[in-house]
Amino acid sequence: MLKQYSRFRGSLIPGLLVSVFLLILAFAIFFTLFDATGANKSTFLTLSPRVIGLLKFTIFQATLSTILSIIIGIILAWSLAHQSRFFARSLLIALFSSSLVLPTIIVVFGLITILGRNGWLNHLSLYLFNHTFEGFLYGLSGILIAHVYLNASYAARALLHSFEAIPKQRYKLAKSLGFSVFKRFILIEWPAIKQSVLSIASVVFLLTFTSFAIVLILGGNPSYNTLEVAIYEAVKLDFDISLALELAFLQLGISVILVFFSSNLKTNISNVKMQSLFIPWAEPLFVRFLQITIIFVSCVFFILPLIAIVFDGINADFIRILKSTIFIKSFSTSVIIASISSIITVVFTLFLSNARRNFALKSRISQSKVGKIIEFMISFSGSLYLAIPSLVLGLGFFLLSQKFIAPHLFWASFALLSANVLMSLPFSISVIYPSMLKTATRYDKLCFSLNISGFKRWIYCEWPFLKESIGYAIALSFCLSLGDLGIISLFGNQDFSTLPWYLYGLMGSYQNNDAAGVALILLGLTLSVFIFVPKIFAKENFVKG
Amino acid sequence: MLKIILGAILLLGSLFAKETLTIYTYDSFAASWGPAPLIKKAFEKKYNCNLKFVATDSAIGAFRKVQLEGKNTKADIVLGLDTNTAELARKSGLFAKHHADTSKLDLPIKWNDDTFVPFDYSYFAFVYDSNKLKNPPSSFDELANMPKNFKIIIEDPRSSTPGLGLLLWIKATYKDKAYEYWKKLAPHILTITKGWSEAYNLFLKGEADMVLSYTTSPAYHIIEEKKYNYKTANFKAGHYAGIEIAGMLKSSKHKKLAGEFLDFMLTQQFANIIPTTNWSYPVIKLKKGLPKGFDSIYVPSKMILMDGKTVEKNRKIYINEWLRALAK
Numbered sequence: 001m002l003k004q005y006s007r008f009r010g011s012l013i014p015g016l017l018v019s020v021f022l023l024i025l026a027f028a029i030f031f032t033l034f035d036a037t038g039a040n041k042s043t044f045l046t047l048s049p050r051v052i053g054l055l056k057f058t059i060f061q062a063t064l065s066t067i068l069s070i071i072i073g074i075i076l077a078w079s080l081a082h083q084s085r086f087f088a089r090s091l092l093i094a095l096f097s098s099s100l101v102l103p104t105i106i107v108v109f110g111l112i113t114i115l116g117r118n119g120w121l122n123h124l125s126l127y128l129f130n131h132t133f134e135g136f137l138y139g140l141s142g143i144l145i146a147h148v149y150l151n152a153s154y155a156a157r158a159l160l161h162s163f164e165a166i167p168k169q170r171y172k173l174a175k176s177l178g179f180s181v182f183k184r185f186i187l188i189e190w191p192a193i194k195q196s197v198l199s200i201a202s203v204v205f206l207l208t209f210t211s212f213a214i215v216l217i218l219g220g221n222p223s224y225n226t227l228e229v230a231i232y233e234a235v236k237l238d239f240d241i242s243l244a245l246e247l248a249f250l251q252l253g254i255s256v257i258l259v260f261f262s263s264n265l266k267t268n269i270s271n272v273k274m275q276s277l278f279i280p281w282a283e284p285l286f287v288r289f290l291q292i293t294i295i296f297v298s299c300v301f302f303i304l305p306l307i308a309i310v311f312d313g314i315n316a317d318f319i320r321i322l323k324s325t326i327f328i329k330s331f332s333t334s335v336i337i338a339s340i341s342s343i344i345t346v347v348f349t350l351f352l353s354n355a356r357r358n359f360a361l362k363s364r365i366s367q368s369k370v371g372k373i374i375e376f377m378i379s380f381s382g383s384l385y386l387a388i389p390s391l392v393l394g395l396g397f398f399l400l401s402q403k404f405i406a407p408h409l410f411w412a413s414f415a416l417l418s419a420n421v422l423m424s425l426p427f428s429i430s431v432i433y434p435s436m437l438k439t440a441t442r443y444d445k446l447c448f449s450l451n452i453s454g455f456k457r458w459i460y461c462e463w464p465f466l467k468e469s470i471g472y473a474i475a476l477s478f479c480l481s482l483g484d485l486g487i488i489s490l491f492g493n494q495d496f497s498t499l500p501w502y503l504y505g506l507m508g509s510y511q512n513n514d515a516a517g518v519a520l521i522l523l524g525l526t527l528s529v530f531i532f533v534p535k536i537f538a539k540e541n542f543v544k545g
Numbered sequence: 546m547l548k549i550i551l552g553a554i555l556l557l558g559s560l561f562a563k564e565t566l567t568i569y570t571y572d573s574f575a576a577s578w579g580p581a582p583l584i585k586k587a588f589e590k591k592y593n594c595n596l597k598f599v600a601t602d603s604a605i606g607a608f609r610k611v612q613l614e615g616k617n618t619k620a621d622i623v624l625g626l627d628t629n630t631a632e633l634a635r636k637s638g639l640f641a642k643h644h645a646d647t648s649k650l651d652l653p654i655k656w657n658d659d660t661f662v663p664f665d666y667s668y669f670a671f672v673y674d675s676n677k678l679k680n681p682p683s684s685f686d687e688l689a690n691m692p693k694n695f696k697i698i699i700e701d702p703r704s705s706t707p708g709l710g711l712l713l714w715i716k717a718t719y720k721d722k723a724y725e726y727w728k729k730l731a732p733h734i735l736t737i738t739k740g741w742s743e744a745y746n747l748f749l750k751g752e753a754d755m756v757l758s759y760t761t762s763p764a765y766h767i768i769e770e771k772k773y774n775y776k777t778a779n780f781k782a783g784h785y786a787g788i789e790i791a792g793m794l795k796s797s798k799h800k801k802l803a804g805e806f807l808d809f810m811l812t813q814q815f816a817n818i819i820p821t822t823n824w825s826y827p828v829i830k831l832k833k834g835l836p837k838g839f840d841s842i843y844v845p846s847k848m849i850l851m852d853g854k855t856v857e858k859n860r861k862i863y864i865n866e867w868l869r870a871l872a873k
Contacts, residue, residue: 050868109746117696117735118751135696135752138736216701217743220736223873233703238861239609326577395613402614505600508742509573510765510824512749 015355015378018348022381025418026388029396033245036399051230051247058226059254061140062209065147070201072148073155076298078189079291080156081163082283093160094530095303096153101479102526103500104150104213106519110305111146112137113312120304142218147211151204153302158200158430162193181287202258203426206386210251227251231389241395248392255387309523316517327518330502334482337413337498341420342478345428346470348421352382353433357440382429385422393419398491412491416498424477431473432466439465471537478533479526565595566802569607570624575600580822587814592805603740604706608634616796621803624664624791628850629709631661631790632857640792641800645807651830652788653848661790664810667825668784668845669710670777671697671755672762678754681778685718688778689729696735696753698744702864705740706787707757709860713851714785716863727870734871760784760843765824768838776843783847789825
């Protein structure tokens with residue numbers, strides 16, 4: 001057994017180091033927080049009825065949001081997969097992924113412009129039917145709509161990948177056997193996407209489980225709060241760090257079960273797209289009509305709020321905004337932090353995935369208990385941070401910065417970078433790991449027999465197949481880091497500010513015109529990164545010919 | 546010999562190096578369009594020193610930051626808490642007594658706090674758009690009896706100063722009937738936001754008929770935007786006041802300068818900056834009067850203010866009552 005391990009030490013050691021580093025960091029943060037709570041540790045886990053109520057609601061809304069997001073995501077991905085050629089399709093797909101990574105507050109205001117009480121929909125309906133829907137966007141329905149808006153588009157984008165990876169031959173077979181569309185979905189498509197659905201569902205569940213800004217602005221009622229809100233209350237208002245920690249652990253406990261469940265899922269490698277799918281025969285007319293309708297309706301639902309952001313921001317005084325030194329400072333800080341963290345994220349992802357795939361392939365390291373534990377540790381360390389409330393994370397970093405004195409700039413950058421990397425790792429891994437598993441199954445035999453390893457193997461076998469995923473992962477983590485608002489609130493000051501922080505400051509002092517302008521700039525930046533970065537990577541070749 | 550030279554250099558250095566005073570405050574106070582830059586300029590010139598503002602997401606956040614930093618804190622002053630959170634801060638024992646002369650204060654109440662010095666104030670009020678709303682409510686009862694589709698946006702008392710202000714305002718008005726009142730008001734609450742900025746921006750987008758803000762909010766629209774349609778619903782029984790305060794920390798290494806800053810807050814120079822940057826009233830009478838625009842906004846005839854100690858003792862109870870009343 002040891003022999004097997006030492007044979008793959010080149011890929012095992014870096015990944016294990018990263019994994020151990022992540023776990024130690026998590027441990028350090030929690031330890032510092034525990035340390036800070038001091039003597040009153042006795043009250044451990046006394047759940048008040050209110051916390052139980054919040055927990056119930058949190059699980060309820062997260063489950064509902066996840067189910068809705070996944071259903072809509074599947075329907076949309078299915079339609080897009082079968083309508084592979086139409087105008088601006090790739091732009092549409094890029095737009096779908098961008099809603100998840102924009103600062104939530106911008107997206108929510110976009111949604112309000114469209115669906116709010118004074119929104120376009122209500123105005124249209126008043127004009128056409130003399131009827132308004134009033135404030136349906138506030139309350140449980142609002143929370144669900146916003147969560148579906150953010151997560152269904154992400155699910156659709158990720159599932160589209162799985163749909164497109166279904167071998168064309170299977171569709172041919174289905175056609176020749178005369179399967180109905182429904183039968184085709186059940187027998188061919190569902191088995192192929194099932195595993196992705198489960199892993200995406202667990203990410204969506206975690207995202208909605210820890211939702212904060214949306215439940216506060218659209219929930220409309222304190223009963224519709226999440227545990228994350230209770231944590232905020234404990235930290236900010238009562239300064240009861242031990243209570244905050246208890247709640248964070250409760251949240252973490254539930255998430256760990258989920259992470260455990262989802263990381264135990266075998267990654268289905270047949271899901272990895274190797275070539276673009278084009279089905280040469282047309283769908284039945286009715287189905288085509290249905291698919292086009294679905295795409296059109298989703299376009300309206302997903303893109304209108306983004307258009308609303310443009311619409312709200314277009315009248316801003318851009319010259320004044322661009323001239324202001326704080327804008328320039330926050331813009332450059334944001335871009336620098338996001339660039340560095342996206343690169344670190346992808347490097348960490350590559351190390352972690354490279355180590356993890358050793359255990360997933362029988363041809364590499366045979367199944368054993370030790371192997372299972374190591375594999376779990378690696379996958380767990382990568383997705384652990386989805387479950388840690390950003391407020392707790394920020395507080396932990398802040399207390400660490402108090403223990404180990406260093407210049408403010410160092411700690412501020414370290415905290416921001418770490419938080420961003422930790423936050424985007426799960427997404428980046430979900431993009432890159434399946435591709436790496438696939439290249440390993442494909443080229444392991446060839447590489448081992450020709451003794452191609454290390455850098456050479458990377459250039460000839462991995463890069464050509466990974467570059468697209470890497471480009472997408474970089475874009476994703478770049479934008480996720482750009483939109484972060486959680487950590488900065490403890491570390492920001494006038495010398496160290498990010499774009500969302502600046503935006504929030506503008507909103508907080510009647511400067512809503514400038515705020516709308518900055519939101520538009522952020523949207524533009526996010527979209528261009530999403531459209532151009534993957535393209536640049538897709539073209540990049542180390543080996544010519 | 547070397548020691549003497551080094552000592553001399555250090556001494557000379559400290560003679561020429563300017564002292565730096567650090568103030569923790571909330572973000573919009575420290576923003577480039579807020580009062581901070583003008584105050585910094587004036588104070589630095591007057592006392593030949595450096596003044597540094599450090600912004601956090603809220604005043605309470607600034608105070609929590611000092612608590613977290615403990616003895617190592619660089620802060621000399623925490624600025625921006627209000628009378629409702631003063632006791633919370635005083636209890637921490639981190640604040641030193643002030644020496645400012647508060648006799649010249651021009652507040653609707655008598656000030657006898659020996660730790661905190663006020664620097665501006667305003668009243669909480671509901672702001673509406675007079676182009677859309679013709680008959681605003683003039684009392685809490687009228688508000689609760691508005692038509693069913695009349696909606697207001699308020700802030701969460703757990704995370705926002707105006708939110709806590711409204712909670713206390715209603716508590717002071719209805720005493721042990723506050724629970725029933727909140728139940729009656731609940732159908733009119735469109736949503737409850739984390740902070741003032743989300744609430745006010747939702748209101749400006751036309752999402753609700755009224756928003757919980759300040760009586761001085763319309764002054765912004767009048768002076769900066771020349772818009773006269775934003776007004777406050779004036780409650781005859783009086784409005785709850787938000788008096789913002791600053792205090793000097795015991796751990797400060799620049800106590801003299803910190804004391805001078807607290808004095809400076811009560812000068813004409815400081816007071817003149819406040820109205821059009823922090824959109825509130827200064828705490829002393831302005832020699833040249835308030836800026837034009839402030840004369841056309843409503844000044845409540847009666848100020849409501851709960852005693853700080855009562856607030857601190859009962860805040861949790863009031864908040865729980867509020868949570869129960871609104872629970873679904």
